[in-house]
Amino acid sequence: MQQKRVNAVVISQAHEVSYQPHDMTWEETQALVKVERGGICGSDIHYFLHGRAGMSILKAPMVLGHELIGRVEYAPAGSGLAAGQPVAVNPSFPCRRCSLCHEGKANLCRAMRFMGSAQFFPHVNGGFAEYVAVQPEQCIPYDPQADPRAIAFAEPLAVCIHAVRQAGDLVGKKVLVTGAGPIGCLVIAAARAAGAAHITATDLSERCRSLALEMGADAAVDPRDEALTAGWASDGGVYDVSMEASGAPAAIASMVAYTRPGGTIIQLGMGVPEIAYPVGSLLVKELVLKGSFRFNGEFETAVRWLESKRIDPLPLLSAEMPMREAAPALALAADKGRAAKVQLTF
Numbered sequence: 001m002q003q004k005r006v007n008a009v010v011i012s013q014a015h016e017v018s019y020q021p022h023d024m025t026w027e028e029t030q031a032l033v034k035v036e037r038g039g040i041c042g043s044d045i046h047y048f049l050h051g052r053a054g055m056s057i058l059k060a061p062m063v064l065g066h067e068l069i070g071r072v073e074y075a076p077a078g079s080g081l082a083a084g085q086p087v088a089v090n091p092s093f094p095c096r097r098c099s100l101c102h103e104g105k106a107n108l109c110r111a112m113r114f115m116g117s118a119q120f121f122p123h124v125n126g127g128f129a130e131y132v133a134v135q136p137e138q139c140i141p142y143d144p145q146a147d148p149r150a151i152a153f154a155e156p157l158a159v160c161i162h163a164v165r166q167a168g169d170l171v172g173k174k175v176l177v178t179g180a181g182p183i184g185c186l187v188i189a190a191a192r193a194a195g196a197a198h199i200t201a202t203d204l205s206e207r208c209r210s211l212a213l214e215m216g217a218d219a220a221v222d223p224r225d226e227a228l229t230a231g232w233a234s235d236g237g238v239y240d241v242s243m244e245a246s247g248a249p250a251a252i253a254s255m256v257a258y259t260r261p262g263g264t265i266i267q268l269g270m271g272v273p274e275i276a277y278p279v280g281s282l283l284v285k286e287l288v289l290k291g292s293f294r295f296n297g298e299f300e301t302a303v304r305w306l307e308s309k310r311i312d313p314l315p316l317l318s319a320e321m322p323m324r325e326a327a328p329a330l331a332l333a334a335d336k337g338r339a340a341k342v343q344l345t346f
């Protein structure tokens with residue numbers, strides 16, 4: 001085990017963010033990646049604003065960031081990686097020994113080491129830093145001709161491809177997506193790529209609604225506009241599949257009304273810990289309610305889809321800012337009226 005001093009975006013327990021020297025530990029069996037770019041995720045924003053992301057609460061300072069691309073600086077012998085190679089960094093490192101890992105549900109591993117996450121304690125440092133040390137298998141090489149701004153969307157796109165898979169076969173289906181931030185918009189693109197026949201998006205923000213249309217939605221609606229949503233609950237609900245990406249209590253509850261009997265609801269938005277929920281309607285309509293958390297093999301799929309331009313995420317990229325300006329970049333990313341995805345660069 002070695003230590004290497006690098007500059008990194010550290011969030012304190014009082015959720016103050018600063019760019020400061022940080023001692024990184026590194027083993028020679030790990031690949032060393034020089035980070036070039038990192039996307040700011042909703043969870044980074046939640047830690048920044050509230051000191052917690054869903055059930056994950058900051059209990060110690062942590063380096064933020066898990067949507068990373070960079071270049072291999074050091075490749076361990078036999079790893080198949082080469083120095084200088086551009087890679088997308090898969091931030092998840094499951095134990096690979098537990099029953100969940102063996103069942104192909106490594107995203108649910110209780111010993112998961114996920115970069116930039118306070119889910120478990122001690123927290124796992126993220127990669128908004130000059131360098132990160134990761135297992136070689138966390139490095140997914142990508143075509144050097146590909147646009148690095150697009151490849152940096154691999155992690156959130158992987159989340160969305162996983163969510164779409166949780167929903168089952170979407171071919172010919174009518175899909176509702178609530179919340180058109182970066183995740184909702186990438187769900188729209190992934191659902192479209194998976195064969196959805198018609199996709200409706202909802203968001204309170206006009207800006208988000210126009211991005212939803214750009215990313216492949218057929219319609220984008222303000223959920224407060226009752227004239228537009230009035231018909232959605234008719235005949236027991238009109239959507240085959242509803243994907244909840246806002247975390248807003250009103251949206252979460254409305255899915256039960258808008259999803260047709262026998263349909264499926266996928267919950268991706270973190271939301272608040274407790275909400276009032278129409279359980280009675282859920283049961284009489286035999287709705288399937290499924291959570292969706294992170295991803296498994298979908299990370300590499302996401303890299304390939306971005307490399308081949310099967311999905312173009314660039315309409316979602318609002319700004320690129322240097323890593324040392326992480327605090328104002330986080331504030332910008334948190335302002336849905338002004339920004340969708342913000343990327344930090346070195």
Ligand SMILES: [Zn+2]
Pocket residue numbers: 041042043066067155156
């Ligand atoms: Zn993310």
Ligand SMILES: [Zn+2]
Pocket residue numbers: 094095096097098099100101106109110111112
């Ligand atoms: Zn495991």
